[in-house]
Amino acid sequence: MHSLEQGKAPIYEALQKYKSMRVVPFDVPGHKQGRGNPELTEFLGEKCLSVDVNSMKPLDNLVHPVSVIKEAEELAADAFDAKHAFFMVNGTTSAVQAMIMSVCKQGDKIIMPRNVHRSAINALIISGAIPVYVNPGVDNKLGISLGMPIDEVKKAIADNPDAKAILVNNPTYYGICSDLRTITELAHRHNMYVLVDEAHGTHFYFGENMPVNAMAAGADMAAVSMHKTGGSLTQSSFLLINDRLSVGHVRQTINLTQTTSGSYLLLSSLDISRRNLALNGKRIFEKVSLLANYARDEVNKIGGYYAFSKELINGDSVFDFDPTKLSIYTREIGLAGIEVYDILRDDYGIQIEFGDIGNILAIISVGDRALALERLVSSLSEIKRRYSKDKTGMLDHEYITPEVVMAPQQAFYSNQRSVAIKDSQGYISGEFVMAYPPGIPILAPGERITEEIMDYITYAKAKGSSLTGTEDMAIENIRVVEE
Structure with a gap:
């Protein structure tokens, strides 16, 4: 049972109070409760724009919360059974990046499955951490990548005892879960942190007969996309932490990249959605x-x-x-x-x-x-x-084992030149290629371009996949590392 009064929604209540005070605004945002932008007010509604406000004393400050946001964080932590919950307004992308950057610095190794979201590899480009990829299991019939096999995790730990952390998807986009409890026990036994990308797992905390959630499995951090299955506004998420991490250190890491102008529309949507799930989930x-x-x-x-x-x-x-x-x-x-x-x-x-x-x-x-x-x-x-038609000649697999040649950060910031994708075999990629959604890279910076990858990209384009990641918007050319 929750120890705090989950019927409360402190940020939402503070905004209601602010509205009733009829404050005259001489602060940002410049639309001044919608009056300065009538078309936007008509489109989104006066109720919405009247609470699109800046941080101020009665409404607290996301960067350094001391009142209503602090109380809302405590309620969220209680609802998710975490030591602390941070309100994230730069999407779950920023939560994944904050997790990795909180525990890995330049040169540190992190064990992760290769079918991670691009946000995790972006965090490696920012922080300089080195990925140790565990190839996920593959279902050859469905052509999809599965979870992290325990033997592969054990091998990665044995080969890289100096790794700082293990990152796990819980669940994958398709709904597949790894053995999170066992992975967590293994990692902790070897003094590694466990970071969990739970972008698609909000409901694991509130539904019955659901797969185990990260906090219950004893993981150290989890990035939870409340907006995906929890009902909050797009771009709003929670970052949860357990006992082995310092709240202050994680907040400092979040503040490296998260906006100082936290949207109260996003914050209140997290607050209201958390209350709804805690009471009715x-x-x-x-x-x-x-x-x-x-x-x-x-x-x-x-x-x-x-x-x-x-x-x-x-x-x-x-x-x-x-x-x-x-x-x-x-x-x-x-x-x-x-x-x-x-x-x-x-x-x-x-x-x-x-x-x-x-x-x-x-x-x-x-x-x-x-x-x-x-x-x-x-x-x-x-x-x-x-x-429906004959399936002969269809490509039958999603996952291609990557050949990692250099660290993502090194490749991304190296001298590069542009070559046609059709002529790129053998080069080291300096950028991403991915189908979005789901945003899992086919190719990431620092990986060798193979014939199999070129065939996959050509096939995905021909079938109508929306490919992203390259500087060339037409995805005809790719930037490669000058060797």
Whole structure:
């Protein structure tokens, strides 16, 4: 049970009080409660702009909280069973970067799976930390990367006893979880920190029969995207820490990159959403799980598609599965996931989270209704009938084992030149190439460009994947390290 009064929302309450005081603003923002920008006020509403305010004494300050934000942080920590919770307004990207930068300095090693979000590799470019990649397990049929196999983690620890930390995805984009408790025990036994990217795991803290969450597993830090499945506004997240880290040190690290003008729209959305989940989360995520399971069963009845779930659990690289994820394998009907993604949006007015080479993902959360899921299922059925074709010649894997030649920071800041991707084989990449979403790099700075990677990029482009990361917006050329 929570020890604090979870019915409170201190930031939200302070903003309500501020509104009632009818303060005359001679501070920023310059739109002055919306009066200076009538079009924006009409678009977003007076209620919204009247609380788009600057830090001031009654509303506290995110950089150095002493009153309402401090109290809201304590309530959030209590709700998530953490030692402390930081309000993050630069997205979960900044939370992942703060985790890594809090425990790794230049030259320090960090063990991580290669299928991390780009934000983790960006943190290595900023901090100068050196990645030790654990290749995730791979499901050859689905073509997706899985969790971190324990033997691979043990090997990485044995080969790199001086590593400072291990980073784990919990869950992956597809809903797959590693054995977080065992990894945490192994890491702590070797005096390493455990950092968890829980961008897609907010509901693990509040739902019943969910995979274990980072704080319960004893991890040291977790980056939690409240906006993804917890109901807060886009770009708002929590960074949670446990007992082995100093609150002051982590806050200083956050303040290196986080804005000094924390948005009260984002802060209050975190405050209100935390209250809602602490009070109603069990019921909310029970409903979400039921909706996802219903949709999964219906999709599997169509035939040709495979909406996968807990049957993938193998006790190791798939230690657990997030039942709220509607991940669907599409290659059997002769369509890449990205093709189904495009057809759903263009022909049926349905926007799903992402499609890649072999799968699509629909995020099911607090805001979904059975009727909308029925529309998704019937649309998938119709797509199969109208568009399915022979699957011969389709690329059948997502994960390519990287050849890391130099540290990401060294590659990123080295002398570079631009070459055509089709002529880039053998060079060391100086930049990223990734499909977004999910934002997991196909190629990261410091990695050798191979024929397999070139083929993958060509195929992903041809199928309609939205590729990002290169300086060249057309993704025809890539910057390589001058050797």
